[in-house]
Amino acid sequence: xxxxxxxxxxxxxxxxxxxxxxxxxxxxxxxxxxxxxxxxxxxxxxxxxxxxxxxxxxxxxxxxxxxxxxxxxxxxxxxxxxxxxxxxxxxxxxxxxxxxxxxxxxxxxxxxxxxxxxxxxxxxxxxxxxxxxxxxxxxxxxxxxxxxxxxxxxxxxxxxxxxxxxxxxxxxxxxxxxxxxxxxxxxxxxxxxxxxxxxxxxxxxxxxxxxxxxxxxxxxxxxxxxxxxxxxxxxxxxxxxxxxxxxxxxxxxxxxxxxxxxxxxxxxxxxxxxxxxxxxxxxxxxxxxxxxxxxxxxxxxxxxxxxxxxxxxxxxxxxxxxxxxxxxxxxxxxxxxxxxxxxxxxxxxxxxxxxx
Numbered sequence: 001x002x003x004x005x006x007x008x009x010x011x012x013x014x015x016x017x018x019x020x021x022x023x024x025x026x027x028x029x030x031x032x033x034x035x036x037x038x039x040x041x042x043x044x045x046x047x048x049x050x051x052x053x054x055x056x057x058x059x060x061x062x063x064x065x066x067x068x069x070x071x072x073x074x075x076x077x078x079x080x081x082x083x084x085x086x087x088x089x090x091x092x093x094x095x096x097x098x099x100x101x102x103x104x105x106x107x108x109x110x111x112x113x114x115x116x117x118x119x120x121x122x123x124x125x126x127x128x129x130x131x132x133x134x135x136x137x138x139x140x141x142x143x144x145x146x147x148x149x150x151x152x153x154x155x156x157x158x159x160x161x162x163x164x165x166x167x168x169x170x171x172x173x174x175x176x177x178x179x180x181x182x183x184x185x186x187x188x189x190x191x192x193x194x195x196x197x198x199x200x201x202x203x204x205x206x207x208x209x210x211x212x213x214x215x216x217x218x219x220x221x222x223x224x225x226x227x228x229x230x231x232x233x234x235x236x237x238x239x240x241x242x243x244x245x246x247x248x249x250x251x252x253x254x255x256x257x258x259x260x261x262x263x264x265x266x267x268x269x270x271x272x273x274x275x276x277x278x279x280x281x282x283x284x285x286x287x288x289x290x291x292x293x294x295x296x297x298x299x300x301x302x303x304x305x306x307x308x309x310x311x312x313x314x315x316x317x318x319x320x321x322x323x324x325x326x327x328x329x330x331x332x333x334x335x336x337x338x339x340x341x342x343x344x345x346x347x348x349x350x351x352x353x354x355x356x
Contacts, residue, residue, distance in 0.1 A: 003038070003145070003149050003152060004142075004145055006038045007038065007140065007145055007148070010034060010035060010038060010137065011137050011138070011140065013030075013031075013034070014031060014112070014113055014137050014138070015138070017030055017031075018031075018084050018113070021083075021084055021112075023083065024081065024082060024083045027081065027082070027083050027084045027111065027112045028066065028081050028112070030112070031084065031112030031113065032066075032067070032079070032081050032110060032112050035110075035112070036049060036067065036069070036079070039069075039151055039152050039153060040152045040153030040154055041069055041153050047070060047073075048069065048070055048071075048153075049067055049068070049069055049070065050067070050068040050070055050075075051066065051067055052064045052065075052066065053065050053067075053068040053075070055078075055097075055098045055101050055102055063097075063098070065078050065079070065080060065098045065102075066079055066080055066081040067079040067081070068102075068104065071156070074103055075102055075103055075104040076104055076105060076106065076156070076158070077104055077105075077106045077107070077108060077151070078095065078098055078099060078102055078104045078106070078107045078108065079107075079108045079110065080094060080095045080098065080107070080108070080109050080110070081110055081111070081112070082109075082110070082111040083111060084111045084112045084113050085111070086111050088109050088110070088111055088114055088116060091109060092109065092116075092129070095107045095109045095118065095127065096118075096126075096127045096129075099118065099120075099126075099127035100125065100126065100127065105119060105120070105158060105162075106118065106119050106151075106161075107119070107127055109131075112137075113136060113137045113138060114134070114135070114136045114137070115133075115134065115135055115136075115137075116131035116133075116134050117131050117132060117133035117134070117151075117165075118131050118132065119132060119162065119165055121162075121165060121166050121169060128169070130169065130173070131169070132165040132166070132168045132169035132172075133147055133148075133165070133168055133169075134172070135148070136282065138355065139281075139282045139284070139285060141284070147164070147168065150164070179283070182215075182218050182271065183271050183272075183275050184215075185211050185214050185215060187207055187211075189214075190207050190210050190211045190214055191207065193210070193214055194206065194207065194210040194214075198210070215268065216264045216268075219264045219267035219268055219271070220264055220267070222267065223262050223264075223267050226262075227262070260290050260291065260292055262290045262295070263312060265312050265315070265318075265337065266290065266295040266310055266312050268337055269295070269310045269312065269320075269337055269340060270288045270295070270297060270310075272337060272338075272340045272341070273286065273297050273307065273308065273340065273347060274286045276340070276341065276344045276347050276348065277307070277347050277348055277351040279348065280348055280351050280352045280355060281299065281351045281352075281354065281355050285299050285300050285354075286298075286299060286307070286351075287299075287300070287301040289301075293311075294309040294310065294311050294321075295309065295310040295311075295312065296308075296309050296310075297309070297310070299351065299354040300354070305354050306323055307347065307350055307351060308320055308321065308322050308343075308346075308347060308350070309321045309322075309329070311331065318333070318334045318335070318336070318337075318339075319331050319332060319333050319334060320332055320334055320340060320343060322343075322346055322350065
């Protein structure tokens with residue numbers, strides 16, 4: 001079984017068992033030690049893994065790190081563990097202190113489901129405040145598995161990992177900046193693009209005008225990319241694929257694709273919904289699909305995981321709808337796009353159902 005298969009198998013195990021894991025020790029035994037084994041280390045060999053290694057911090061004696069992965073007699077990775085439902089953000093400083101007094105070059109903070117990988121990119125021998133790699137076993141991406149594979153005993157190379165760690169760290173932070181700017185462009189962001197097309201002075205009034213223009217332009221561009229990919233996918237899909245689609249609405253949508261026009265308002269509504277639910281679910285899992293009569297927003301692009309539908313018939317006829325427990329659609333009229341925020345609780349509740 002290759003590395004990716006082992007990760008997939010472990011993901012399924014976490015999903016099945018987490019409800020019965022009540023303590024931190026149980027989290028270690030059921031989730032974290034098996035993960036260390038997937039990385040190729042013998043958890044019962046003290047030459048490869050040291051449990052409860054002493055990390056004295058100043059006047060504090062007897063401080064211990066949960067696990068330390070060792071290579072050639074030297075610590076290379078510190079692992080601080082928490083219960084699977086603990087918020088890791090509460091324990092960053094604890095790992096930082098251990099890292100400071102250790103020779104290890106990497107630190108991992110985990111609750112057995114979420115993992116945060118740290119190193120010292122900014123100041124030598126001082127752990128960075130932000131991780132360079134972060135993943136969630138309940139929503140792990142293939143690209144993350146490839147990065148994780150570099151920590152396998154057979155492939156571990158300090159220089160190789162450090163050379164990509166910086167790129168990973170800043171790429172992740174830039175992605176967050178872009179998401180924020182796309183949703184609500186800052187004056188500085190607006191000014192950069194406005195200067196490309198506007199020769200006059202960028203006054204506050206001009207900046208406000210270009211902010212809306214920029215938002216619409218971004219939405220339109222993203223929509224064009226999605227439309228092109230959808231067209232390519234439809235051209236290469238066979239009739240057999242259509243037979244396997246269990247939602248009749250989707251067949252109708254695809255057959256009428258040329259009649260569908262995705263508006264800027266629908267894309268803005270989509271980004272608003274993503275910004276609302278990102279507190280409970282990874283934004284990468286939130287997808288959309290347009291139809292002639294409504295604009296659907298899903299989780300995992302799954303017809304059975306409908307988050308909501310937007311009914312934007314015209315600028316003055318806007319609405320949002322949700323399916324209840326009996327699959328009955330309940331529609332609500334809204335006056336403007338910002339009114340979607342009034343349904344934040346409903347969106348977060350529904351999104352939360354798909355994280356379990």
